[in-house]
Amino acid sequence: MKKQDAIQLFEDKKVRTIWDPTVEKWYFSIIDAIEALTNSDRPRKYWSDLKVKLKKEGSELSDKIGQLKMQAPDGKMRLTDIADTEQLFRLIQSIPSPKAEPFKLWLAQIAAERLDEIQDPELTIDRALEQYTQLGYSESWINQRLKSIEIRKALTDEWKSRGLKEGVQFATLTDIISKAWSGNTTKEYKILKGLKKENLRDNMTNTELILNMLAEASTKDISQATNPETFDENVEVAQQGGNVAKVALKELESKTGKKVVAALNAKQGVTQNQREEKKKDK
Template identity: 85%
Template sequence: MTQVNAIQLFEEKKVRTIWDDEQEKWFVSIIDVIEVLTETDRSRKYWSDLKSKLKKEGSQVSEKIGQLKMQAPDGKMRLTDVADTEQLFRLIQSIPSPKAEPFKLWLAQIASERLDEIQDPELTIDRALEQYLQLGYSENWINHRLKSIEIRKELTDEWKSRGLKEGQQFATLTDIISKSWSGKTTKEYKILKGLKKENLRDNMTNTELILNMLAEASTKDISQAVNPETFEENKKVAKQGGNVAKVAMKELEAKTGKKVVSSLNAKSLLNSNKKIDK
């Protein structure tokens, strides 16, 4: 069974989802849905109370709810209550909200779109482009971001071909690459930018994205050249790939007199883009 984690946008709010290829259906984070519909900052408590209420009413919906690992606000993959589209439709009936009907239509739409994307993978890129535009990113930044997704995929495919495991091993190698070129682990980088649950790459500047791409592309190319066989050997390759970008960064900083790695995040970037547009 192949599962793909993805962030969907409903009225500019993020909803965590997982696509299950075998069952050909989406599984959606229930607490994210509750947060969108109720705008509460206590979605976990709301869900706990709702489960108790449904149980007392004799409903079996909550009993069929499963759990899958999704990225938590701290960046770690944690088990989260999820529901498929049919289960969500039934749950939404128990949540008073003016957004209930628009949300149902949205759910049906993303389910249909995913089936279309399986037939035509280019649609995935088109929809990612549309989502970033809706959030207010510049087209130049979006082009870099989409390219970074492609390069990241090529790197993780290379790691998989070496027998490395998703999760801790991928995270360790990613941290080595990041530390080697930027001087910061992923966590340290996010702290610098004032991020919590937000995606780090979505908050990088154009230059940061380009250098991160160079680091990951270099890691993949070096790996294919030297054929590392153990995790320790892959860690050395990750450091070498990161160092390629570090050299480029240091030369750029020497020419411009400006630091590349900065605290600028998406909010700052988007405000800057708005000023330029005006």
């Protein structure tokens, strides 16, 4: 099973994490944890000094710290020092901070929540709803995004039932669907929106999400109706599913006179919504 990246929020501070299903452990970015605990504007220097201090005290903890690739602020995947929950608890003891106890409770909650989600996958949706809200997305966008997750899951389940493989085959079919309705592959779409490693769907407008859902739902329905047996036959189905959404896109654009596929990404959209809300309050 693949490791899963995630952003956890502690008091509005982002902490990069990776869930390893093999050992059922969360791994946390130490730099992010230190920044959240200390509000230091130089968390890397703080961590470097702390490692020296731990070695002088005879602690072997810093020697046991591993590294994993996580997304850096510039969007690139870079190796960063990580700690599991137990290691992070021990590090916190060496960091004087009034946030130490709340952070420990937060760590324990994160660990417990993940185990709960394994038993009840619906909790994952509830958690996503909470995090999208904290990040400033509108309620209507969040509703569309959560629905898109459900539809995507139904499509990938259909692909799996056809014997298709995750990875290259899923990515190829996804690109075909996207190109058919939007005129862009996933990579081209991300370039249009100025994205790097960010999730494309997290940066679609409401209308883009709806049309993408229509394309993926149509692909799933056509697949169930036609029972494709080969990869080439699934490619044809993906093209047909994307074309259903393309018809809707063209009809909408003809009625509104506006292009649906936009360069606007979610970060810009959130900022724009916040500005509009401020104007209303004045």
